[in-house]
Amino acid sequence: MKQELLEKLTQKQERIIEIRRYLHAHPELSFQEENTAKYIAAFYADKACDVQTNVGGHGIVATIDSGKPGRTLAIRADFDALPIQEETGLPFASQNFGVMHACGHDGHTAYMLILAETLIEMKDQFTGKVVVLHQPAEETPPGGAIGMIRDGCLDGVDHVLGIHVMSTMPTGEIAYREGAIQTGRASFKVKITGRGGHGSSPHMANDAIVAASEFIVALQTIISRRLNPFDVGSITVGSFDGKGSFNVIKDAVVLEGDVRAMTEATRTLIEKEIRRLLDGLAVMFGITYDLDYENDYPVLVNDVALTEFVAKALQEAAMDEVTTITRCEPQPPSEDFAYYAKERPSCFFYVGAMPADGIFYPHHHPKFDINEASLLIAAKAMGTLVADYTQK
Template identity: 75%
Template sequence: MNETIKAQLFRKLAEKQARMIEIYRYLHAHPELSFQEENTAKYIEEFYAGKDCDVRTHVGGLGIVVTIDSGKPGKTLAIRADFDALPIQEETGLPYASKTPGVMHACGHDAHTAYMLTLAECLIEMKEQLEGKVVVLHQPAEEVPPGGAIGMIKDGALDGVDNVFGIHVMSQMPFGNVYYREGNVQTGRANFRVKIQGVGGHGSSPHKANDAIVAASYFVVAVQSIVSRRMNPFDVGSITIGSFDGKGSFNVIKDSVFLEGDVRSMSEETRTLIEKEIRAKLDGIAAMFEVTYGLDYENDYPVLFNDPELTAFAADALQATEMPGVIGIERCEAQPPSEDFAYYAKERPSVFLYVGAAPEDGEAYPHHHPKFRINEGSMLVAAETMGTLVVDYLKGSSEK
């Protein structure tokens, strides 16, 4: 009996797993920060050298777009993997730990790139069995606003693309499981910086000054009432003051204070409400304490929306396929972090999935932790998952 296209793909992926892990470990040891990933981009470009595909580099900066054309009519599906790292000092003790002080792949983007390169190589080798086109989006700078996705989109990365799929490995989800959810799945994000300007003075004569610390402290407390008292209890939102720069001398009344904050929301309406209320609180505090303020408020990553119809297709395709490395397919809860894949989803109906990557032993540290690590087997699960979606999307669901 002839081998089905999926069985052939899974066999190829398994045969290349050792190489996949080698790629992952190399990338993990050589991380680069967002918008600075020159060597990583060069590594990805060189991987495709001599392969039967079209490679476009410097897309929206350091992005790389690879087109795998079957030569047959059909839809065009984009699949995305990011490749930037974080400004974190690694503490994993792994033999392939970061060789760059203060920089670490603490979110799994190295794993995304390793699985995607391996899957793309397999799809290139099998492209005559497919229909339509696969567009591989190797994206830089997911971690830092404005993010790499928006630049790639502006530079034509989605031209001719019908839909987009993405996957994120998740260190605190059980290994072997794949998770999906329709609708709003990850929060939108904003950040702000505030300077509250008072009048400095001597601690012995507060009546001759106007204490910026007192005014700023009231703002920190007041802003927390936005979620508890201004938002609908059924909506999702959070406000974090992550920085309060009021350091000075014990006997000096501060002239000015700088604050920085983070906002998350699960709808654009909530995001608009929170910004409006933050501005109103600052206006009130300025009047109450007779201070002035400067506000820099930036809305960046939108809410990530998974197209319900396409999500149902993905769930059905995965549940109907026996993937060697996959234990279960489950619907999950929405995820609190933000993700610039949301920009693709605003342009084309898209789906973002999650692959469990909890380590085999030891504590499963969260993403962005200096001891973050994944189960290396999760990359094969991700490749099988994305490969299944590519085959069923381009070839139809008749062959399982």
């Protein structure tokens, strides 16, 4: 079955690329993917599988039932884009102003559709079920995964697999890691209020900018002095809204920030220390504050046994396009695939997609692009795992 599956996918490579280019030209933002969802649903319209639409919003679940008893494997691909104006100059660049597939989700959907089609054609050759999760809204909290889970997309599912293409990894490389693989995330917005006044008379005011500046500097002591040196965490203040006249002391400023951690305990500790610093700031500077703190995507933890299965199956597979299979370091970004991994033993791994000339831009960059040869590799890698999982 596996060899036949890989051969069929090779024959369909041009269709994978065609679908990717169509999706790339027609991106939609998180929670607004109405047309993309219709496109995906239409793809399955004449195929021998059960399709559920509007799962957790615009999500689509396609269940491929072999008709034979066995386990159920879910495979996931996301399909939302980002609020970025594309600067690639590609002939199939985004036609939607200010919206771009700058993370590779167009490629995820393209390879998954053709893989699903091929599995449907060959479903009499495997056992159990394969559940294809087409997920919206990975990029924007609370994310699309949690809504799909609430609507039952994992009912009866034993394990979940996911792939992300990576422009920063050479094409031909596949990377995996067991355990904590991507950070958990939190965000905060805090308004610090003092008392406004004239720049010539600071003694008659209470400068919110000075207090907020002290807070920003003190935040980094949480990482350097409150975390165990072997723990991983970061705090970034990405927005400081203190604009005003040069000779006016601001009465209030608003800060917005980002938190990342590799364990839930670390994420909890950082939140506790941020609140403690703000309490101290209020006493030290005589200010008041309003804090909106939100924990969203949890730490993504790959199941050890399933990851061992993934690594072994990929290493034993005969995929000419794959040059290297390696155990990688944890990745700094966060990923709402983590919600699936909290519910079922799961594995999320990476497929290199660096352009052939070696010139690449990181994910979420206006010039981001992928080597489309990576899409066949992704389809074959996931197809290999489905074949081994459903036959062994």
